[in-house]
Amino acid sequence: MDTLEAKYAKLATDNAPGQEVRQSASGLSDLLRGETLLGTPVDFSHGDVDAFLPTPGAFEAFSAGVAPGSGQAYTEYRGSGAIREMLAERLAAFTGAPISADQGLIITPGTQGALFLAVAATAGAGDKVAIVQPDYFANRKLVEFFGAILVPVTLNYHQTSDQAGLDLSQLEDAFRSGAKVFLFSNPNNPVGVIYSEAEIAEIAGLAGRYGATVIVDQLYSRLLYEGRSYAHLRAGRVDPENVLTIMGPSKTESLSGYRLGVAFGSTRLIDRMEKLQAIVSLRAPGYSQAVLKTWFAEPEGWLAERIRLHQAIRDDLLAVLGPVPRLEVRSPEAGSYIFPKLPELAVPTQDFVRILRRQAGVTVTPGAEFGPHSLGSIRLNFSQDHRAAVAAIGRAADLIERYRR
Amino acid sequence: MDTLEAKYAKLATDNAPGQEVRQSASGLSDLLRGETLLGTPVDFSHGDVDAFLPTPGAFEAFSAGVAPGSGQAYTEYRGSGAIREMLAERLAAFTGAPISADQGLIITPGTQGALFLAVAATAGAGDKVAIVQPDYFANRKLVEFFGAILVPVTLNYHQTSDQAGLDLSQLEDAFRSGAKVFLFSNPNNPVGVIYSEAEIAEIAGLAGRYGATVIVDQLYSRLLYEGRSYAHLRAGRVDPENVLTIMGPSKTESLSGYRLGVAFGSTRLIDRMEKLQAIVSLRAPGYSQAVLKTWFAEPEGWLAERIRLHQAIRDDLLAVLGPVPRLEVRSPEAGSYIFPKLPELAVPTQDFVRILRRQAGVTVTPGAEFGPHSLGSIRLNFSQDHRAAVAAIGRAADLIERYRR
Numbered sequence: 001m002d003t004l005e006a007k008y009a010k011l012a013t014d015n016a017p018g019q020e021v022r023q024s025a026s027g028l029s030d031l032l033r034g035e036t037l038l039g040t041p042v043d044f045s046h047g048d049v050d051a052f053l054p055t056p057g058a059f060e061a062f063s064a065g066v067a068p069g070s071g072q073a074y075t076e077y078r079g080s081g082a083i084r085e086m087l088a089e090r091l092a093a094f095t096g097a098p099i100s101a102d103q104g105l106i107i108t109p110g111t112q113g114a115l116f117l118a119v120a121a122t123a124g125a126g127d128k129v130a131i132v133q134p135d136y137f138a139n140r141k142l143v144e145f146f147g148a149i150l151v152p153v154t155l156n157y158h159q160t161s162d163q164a165g166l167d168l169s170q171l172e173d174a175f176r177s178g179a180k181v182f183l184f185s186n187p188n189n190p191v192g193v194i195y196s197e198a199e200i201a202e203i204a205g206l207a208g209r210y211g212a213t214v215i216v217d218q219l220y221s222r223l224l225y226e227g228r229s230y231a232h233l234r235a236g237r238v239d240p241e242n243v244l245t246i247m248g249p250s251k252t253e254s255l256s257g258y259r260l261g262v263a264f265g266s267t268r269l270i271d272r273m274e275k276l277q278a279i280v281s282l283r284a285p286g287y288s289q290a291v292l293k294t295w296f297a298e299p300e301g302w303l304a305e306r307i308r309l310h311q312a313i314r315d316d317l318l319a320v321l322g323p324v325p326r327l328e329v330r331s332p333e334a335g336s337y338i339f340p341k342l343p344e345l346a347v348p349t350q351d352f353v354r355i356l357r358r359q360a361g362v363t364v365t366p367g368a369e370f371g372p373h374s375l376g377s378i379r380l381n382f383s384q385d386h387r388a389a390v391a392a393i394g395r396a397a398d399l400i401e402r403y404r405r
Numbered sequence: 406m407d408t409l410e411a412k413y414a415k416l417a418t419d420n421a422p423g424q425e426v427r428q429s430a431s432g433l434s435d436l437l438r439g440e441t442l443l444g445t446p447v448d449f450s451h452g453d454v455d456a457f458l459p460t461p462g463a464f465e466a467f468s469a470g471v472a473p474g475s476g477q478a479y480t481e482y483r484g485s486g487a488i489r490e491m492l493a494e495r496l497a498a499f500t501g502a503p504i505s506a507d508q509g510l511i512i513t514p515g516t517q518g519a520l521f522l523a524v525a526a527t528a529g530a531g532d533k534v535a536i537v538q539p540d541y542f543a544n545r546k547l548v549e550f551f552g553a554i555l556v557p558v559t560l561n562y563h564q565t566s567d568q569a570g571l572d573l574s575q576l577e578d579a580f581r582s583g584a585k586v587f588l589f590s591n592p593n594n595p596v597g598v599i600y601s602e603a604e605i606a607e608i609a610g611l612a613g614r615y616g617a618t619v620i621v622d623q624l625y626s627r628l629l630y631e632g633r634s635y636a637h638l639r640a641g642r643v644d645p646e647n648v649l650t651i652m653g654p655s656k657t658e659s660l661s662g663y664r665l666g667v668a669f670g671s672t673r674l675i676d677r678m679e680k681l682q683a684i685v686s687l688r689a690p691g692y693s694q695a696v697l698k699t700w701f702a703e704p705e706g707w708l709a710e711r712i713r714l715h716q717a718i719r720d721d722l723l724a725v726l727g728p729v730p731r732l733e734v735r736s737p738e739a740g741s742y743i744f745p746k747l748p749e750l751a752v753p754t755q756d757f758v759r760i761l762r763r764q765a766g767v768t769v770t771p772g773a774e775f776g777p778h779s780l781g782s783i784r785l786n787f788s789q790d791h792r793a794a795v796a797a798i799g800r801a802a803d804l805i806e807r808y809r810r
Contacts, residue, residue, distance in 0.1 A: 019482060112686055257478030272409075288690060
């Protein structure tokens, strides 16, 4: 196998969210037990933008962006100056630290685009990058794609409830061993837990002590459940040039179809990211950029209502999953993921995921995508039609019983 | 300078098309001669989508794409299956060889997105990649970004008129020296010349003999001027697994604001490209993909009229440039670029480009972006308002006289 072949083998997307349509059904029939369970199919691999509609005014903002023509179609590679001005102010207010609209913010094609550019800007071949396990599945792939070396840091999320559970001594070991970058999502994807203020302060302290850059993916940081607070790393005692924050309106705001994300903070990294964006995709879609005018400017009460509806789904799903013997699940504090660890089954999780899709019309993402410690878990994005989601999890619970070892 | 710093220094975008707004004016005043020339500013660094509007129905197709919600927002990474079906058929008819909608086509964020993925899928660190000089400026940057080694092949476009002028013996030398990939644009960007049928057959023959992969960027292959014909490499005697063709509706169709491109052909490369796209940007913007339904399905006569209007601008610009003493220019056969070589001036081309912008309101791209043999040239995208473009080139001709050595 040549070098490129090996590189791409590591990027397999067969089990990636939303790509299940490309899976073959080969070999599955031999494993099946019992009948198909009827019900509305639910695709928990990503949020359902039919159940939770894009923010009001998004389409109108897009239309208004098409009207000006060239000015909006051909922005600077880092995005429209006027829109960056607007966002810098709102995001500074949200995150509690200033942002330079001119030098310190880039608009990207989704937060995925921002993550790709951020890792490329900080990690080259042979560099060590600390990432959390479990965390967003693309983090590992990004680090490996650039030939960098992954230094895992464990999240002991099951052993704790007042903090995310990051193993800080492992993080310090990673820095001590030469890792110059720490990449993590907060709230954590897939677990939905928030790093406590003390954890964020510790991360900032360690990064400062070892001169490391921290990339924090805050995609879900607006969707906080009742009683939860959130500490923004960039608002703490950090060198602003060593912190890059990534956000976007694809999840809470259901604007994924417009492909928008932003990264802000370190001007040194933003500068590199723009240069790379120029050869990766030129810019975030010009007309789509106009949709960002609606971001952090939603109608009064819109966010509170969206949170309330998600919290209600969360609670009902936990009520179904809670009683399943030997299933472990931590209640998410933010975002729309649940990451239950299944009881021991008679089939491997990977196969059970295919069975869920086949016999219950339930699509989930296998835990293996998120790291080697999560082989027995599955991730569900519960930003779905409430009733259909509860029924689907009911069917999943039935199949867990049917396939229990 | 560390490795990453050096890598990003090579990706400088200071003179890249559309990025002039970030240039500083420092040091320019000392060089200026005479007064400012008044007239409507024209930005020849890219086409003006106000002068040539997006294809009819594009916005309506986008709107109709937003309506279905999830299905269009979250497509497979390689793009919507139904849209790939549609495109595979139309592009097969256009290029003269079959395309597998399921395995052999990917929708990308612009043709830039396709080029990035294509180079990543074929060239790793230390691999040799043959590229043409002059050619699209990002080709060099892409090859260098992946740590591959650029093997230049000269285009002798001034010495010939019935063919593009590729130095085929240099291409064979490149393959003989180990280059496994040949990347070129046809029609050539920046010169606007078309490779002859004989040249395409020779390229195919050499690639076959040396087992090389050919990536051909056919972005402008629909906009052919009167009396010109076009040979599609993929329709010739080639191993279809060794050819990747890239196209998109950003130029002729003025749809750049939607960020759409496609790559088709080699299933092995499409497969790698999809895996990489999953971590680069997930997918081309979901709603935008719906705009591709209008592509190759424009109203009767639309393309012919667009060609006629561009040809008229081309001819009028050449009529202004032709009489300028010692300026060399070849009439473009396709696309909307002119690439004149300026007479010797008293200031370097790079500075003259800044002077053009300052004293004449004329923005052009310096030839240095396209390769080391083009330092004395400038590129103009003449997809502009006809009258304003002719006047602007008149001002540019005046300034050439003013700054002539």
